[in-house]
Amino acid sequence: MKKPLAVALIGYQFMGKAHSQAYRDVAMFFPQVTPPLMKVLCGRTRQSLQQAARQYGWEEACTDWRKVVQREDIDLVDISTPGNLHKKIAVAAAQAGKHVLCEKPLANNLKEALEMLEAVEQAGVRHMVAFNYRRIPAIQLAKHMIGQGRLGRVFHWRSVYLQDWSISPHYPLVWRLQRSKAGSGAHGDLNSHLIDLAHHLLGDIEEVIGSRETFIPQRPLPENPRKKGKVTVDDATLFLARFENGALGSFEASRMAIGRKNSLQIEINGSDGSLQFDLERLNELHYYNRKDSSRHKGFRTILVTEPTHPYLQGWWPPGHIIGWQHTFVHEVMDLLLAIEKQKPIEPNFLDGVKCQAVLEAVIQSVRRGKWVRPAGLWKRKRRT
Amino acid sequence: MKKPLAVALIGYQFMGKAHSQAYRDVAMFFPQVTPPLMKVLCGRTRQSLQQAARQYGWEEACTDWRKVVQREDIDLVDISTPGNLHKKIAVAAAQAGKHVLCEKPLANNLKEALEMLEAVEQAGVRHMVAFNYRRIPAIQLAKHMIGQGRLGRVFHWRSVYLQDWSISPHYPLVWRLQRSKAGSGAHGDLNSHLIDLAHHLLGDIEEVIGSRETFIPQRPLPENPRKKGKVTVDDATLFLARFENGALGSFEASRMAIGRKNSLQIEINGSDGSLQFDLERLNELHYYNRKDSSRHKGFRTILVTEPTHPYLQGWWPPGHIIGWQHTFVHEVMDLLLAIEKQKPIEPNFLDGVKCQAVLEAVIQSVRRGKWVRPAGLWKRKRRT
């Protein structure tokens, strides 16, 4: 067995918990991976941090991330904090020679994202941005099918990511609704996933034009619900896009779509076939094949749970569905193997930068009321 | 143009209306058919009958079916009455040399059904029983696919026909809930459709065992809701079957399945494929093909609205769905062509008898608590 990688995880809320289970279980389901050492969990509030560390299985708890990223016994730093901390931590970790896994979106703006990319490239460490939906088996299958040419020439990309958790005007002004911490609202949180999947499945986006709205401009303060504060992020952002390959795209992120809980839906139409996906039924991929015999064509519901499907050899027999959390296990597996084998991994910080450039172009297009091309700085970069 | 066939329709309620629209429109959508003459509509209550005749487009109205079936200017007698009148009318019509279309189930018991078959065969007229669901495009497509061997060896037939219109205990004791008029309840009304489709798609049934229940044994009288009368038919009848080809079957008819309005559902599993159908989405057929490439298998939703699909050349472009009533147009078209071309037509009275034999075997199996083989009298008959 190889020497295990020692991990420090910064952040122990929603994403911290999701990442923890991945480190904890990855080698049980994918024994080709050396089990990582769950070394330190970092956070600000000592008591709840210590409780989380015990509960999730981390050896130590520490409230000072700066110390942690310097520790010699740490190999990989996992950043699961709000976006406003990503850059500082990532740059420090890279400079300390640590591999870095960073939650999405990579940063709160393009400038920060570019600095982060610069830092990891200079340090020569492995870097990954946690767009976990690339590693849904159905999405991987879609990727393979597109790669095989099964869709032919692609004409359309159609995507929405709809939630409804903040639809009540009584919902408080949490950090995700503050630009200073979250960078943006539905746009950075949800459109970032759609953009990354579009990049992954169809390629680069040439230009965009968008529209955004904050339907509920003021909300109760978490610390004092009788007072209200200003919502500084968008509730919803939509945009149209043109891909470099000529396809037309549409994107929509909203937290005000009542009844839609975590509804990332994608449809791709090509000259030879179509694909459709819905995250709330993530074990299924819908496929229309133009070449099916003429009277028997129709969208197939592929239950992506066969041993021949991506990542499924680690799990259960056909029809025994997996859940949302398993995508993180796949992500961590691929990252650990990449570090061990010193191979590149995607999506990395370059992908994070590209996503950020599109996010930012959309925001500019909203301001200017016209089409905007994503900044092309990153195009000069080569993949490392 | 050929000399048009003159039709007399007995009954002007639900089925009478459905058949009327078929005669009225068949030649508009299927110009290969000579438009029939809608000669006489028969019923008991003069005033509403005359209103219906005008509304549906019949030339005359007559309250005496005995006279009508004797008229020289009538070629085809269509029996859309409750079951207790089927035999009398059908025998009289056949003896008068008329072709006969009779609503399903053919009769209220096997004895009557056999007499009816005898009568039409002796008279040498065309005869058809109105199992209209055979002529749903998706069912015809299923039939073709099975005929082509696409399912391989068939293992399973699974079928339900669920409704809920009589679920309230306040629903009155209408004719469909009286054995003297309807013969039976959900069994004759709904299982008859399932049995006929099973015969059509899979072949003969070898033996059956059933269970039935009248959940609401007394109901208000229609003429005096303060008084109650006894419900003399079943609310639900289920049975298991073995087909001659070795397949196992299950059947269920119920009028007490709340939320299910007209839910005839069928699934067939064979060694090479499966088919699934739901009448409430009658334009769709679901198909699983074992021979699809290994990572891309799944149930397809075939939208059966292509010009190459059965009967669709008469209707609209792909995706412009048809409705329930159109099945009667197909039925009438095929019957009129069969009469014109002096060719046999199915399902005919022999099919009606076969269905009746299974219905009756199920009732006997309920009484005896063991498996019963449908009476085989009709096996001596050859198809005419």
Next chain:
Amino acid sequence: MKKPLAVALIGYQFMGKAHSQAYRDVAMFFPQVTPPLMKVLCGRTRQSLQQAARQYGWEEACTDWRKVVQREDIDLVDISTPGNLHKKIAVAAAQAGKHVLCEKPLANNLKEALEMLEAVEQAGVRHMVAFNYRRIPAIQLAKHMIGQGRLGRVFHWRSVYLQDWSISPHYPLVWRLQRSKAGSGAHGDLNSHLIDLAHHLLGDIEEVIGSRETFIPQRPLPENPRKKGKVTVDDATLFLARFENGALGSFEASRMAIGRKNSLQIEINGSDGSLQFDLERLNELHYYNRKDSSRHKGFRTILVTEPTHPYLQGWWPPGHIIGWQHTFVHEVMDLLLAIEKQKPIEPNFLDGVKCQAVLEAVIQSVRRGKWVRPAGLWKRKRRT
């Protein structure tokens, strides 16, 4: 019985056939309507016209629409021709004092549409534009629900109308692919339906920005498949919109979405509920109600076939689904009643103009690359 209205129908292809069945059957299913006289069918090619007239049930056939619209015995002129003839016929019919039903989109551009509106208003005749999807029972139900405030404040309108009939590059350059005849491609043909439904359900559109593409710029000529001609219309047009009520909207029309046959899909999200609709399952409406008890919320599939649902009293018992063509029966019924009772009817030419103004604004927004407000000329008009 009232004196029947005499109808002249111009055009006997797809729409002509659909309208014909509506006139033919409307009074059978909705006896409150006096059956119309199907007087004259007009078209250019005498032989096939005569055949169609016989088949559909028209008394006469005539190849000169100019004569027909002048005939004293005609009350209603129905225009089911390609768009380039709409204006001429409508203006002539109105000047001759005829009521006018015109297929959608009302005209090939806004200028023509305004002239048509002017003509019918001056003539004081009834006018209707045939956006038949307003009269789908599920859409009417949605309209009632929104009117009752069941959705609360509306945040989102999301709509696509996807087809695939012209996806093959071998598909010929038919009239629908020529701007001179059709005005535009997917945009006028399909987005017009979406825009009209949005107007109907949510109200006026304030501004738009769009994107469009002709993926297959050249196609074989119908008369000589070895030669190719230029496609002068769009294959797909997408646009974002802002409604006057503050909602964000997205629209997409494409004929290049393989596997989607007639897939008009709408979703509306409000503060209290959501609605979803798909034309390929037009008997269903999906509804999420925020006020359902907390553990039992979810999208309901309402099977819109109850006698209490809009238009259903004319048809069949619950669960016996209707088809696409029935929307025309509803349209014709409402028009005939409006004429008889001298009441206004919607969607009328003003609605047609409003739709045209949005269609045109989208085209301008594509040209200019920025947001455009639909021309507001029609706002000065009052409803007649």
Next chain:
Amino acid sequence: MKKPLAVALIGYQFMGKAHSQAYRDVAMFFPQVTPPLMKVLCGRTRQSLQQAARQYGWEEACTDWRKVVQREDIDLVDISTPGNLHKKIAVAAAQAGKHVLCEKPLANNLKEALEMLEAVEQAGVRHMVAFNYRRIPAIQLAKHMIGQGRLGRVFHWRSVYLQDWSISPHYPLVWRLQRSKAGSGAHGDLNSHLIDLAHHLLGDIEEVIGSRETFIPQRPLPENPRKKGKVTVDDATLFLARFENGALGSFEASRMAIGRKNSLQIEINGSDGSLQFDLERLNELHYYNRKDSSRHKGFRTILVTEPTHPYLQGWWPPGHIIGWQHTFVHEVMDLLLAIEKQKPIEPNFLDGVKCQAVLEAVIQSVRRGKWVRPAGLWKRKRRT
């Protein structure tokens, strides 16, 4: 923190792996549980056993279950072996004073099951049978809804459990296809789940009649594919049932339903509502409520991922679906809490016996060709 319970798990294949992840992760997601000690993993083949123990996180590996169940440092014995070993291990464990969790079906026949029940009751230990599907959140929600009377009087239970893994005649004669090891085929493996869920949700079954078939009577031997051996279990077993509460039931288990991978489907119809469930979409429960307003009724798709839904507080935000394996985490959590708090737990060996009695009654009904009542021995027992 309480003293942790020490577990010995016998069996490390499919079920052993599923149970292992549950012990491993239960306290991470449900911190109210003291993390159990994963003490010993037992199996027959030393090398692969040791590999599994390391991979799954067990402290020790041991090839002799007899020794293990005697060890003083073991509190709970988990039996995840084929059915032919259940009785021996369970009796020995109980006699050694260990709590016992046993995979389903409890035994290979009723006699063994009764002996097992006797043993655990005499020993006074906690006992549970691993019908994990009771602890699917949607099933728990269904249970609560039925308990609240939301369905009213229940008329119908309709259930199938369909798989297709052994449909190829080339599939070898594995232990699951041998009666000596598995007891029965689809019947014991799949119908046992349906029966337990029926008991859980509707109550006791009064009588049954069934039909069964082995479609492929001979199969290649695993050790020598050129030779064939006799299949001694059923490929499919169907039966009808009557419940003590008067409801009618149908059950079907098959491994020959091509395209159905793990398709446990249930529908329950009552006087006031219906429920529907499909294991392949286990995060969803479909509910029809008679009391919804009249024009807005329909089956709701409840996405059972809200924090107020059963077991969901341990997992993720709404719409982030869980997988099949999570049911074992719930099972283990409830068992560990029951042991800690010395409270009864269900389903226990009495439930296992009841299920076995129905399984056996079905087999007898097949042999005799008539209705059979499940043996009522267990009725004398009281719940402990």
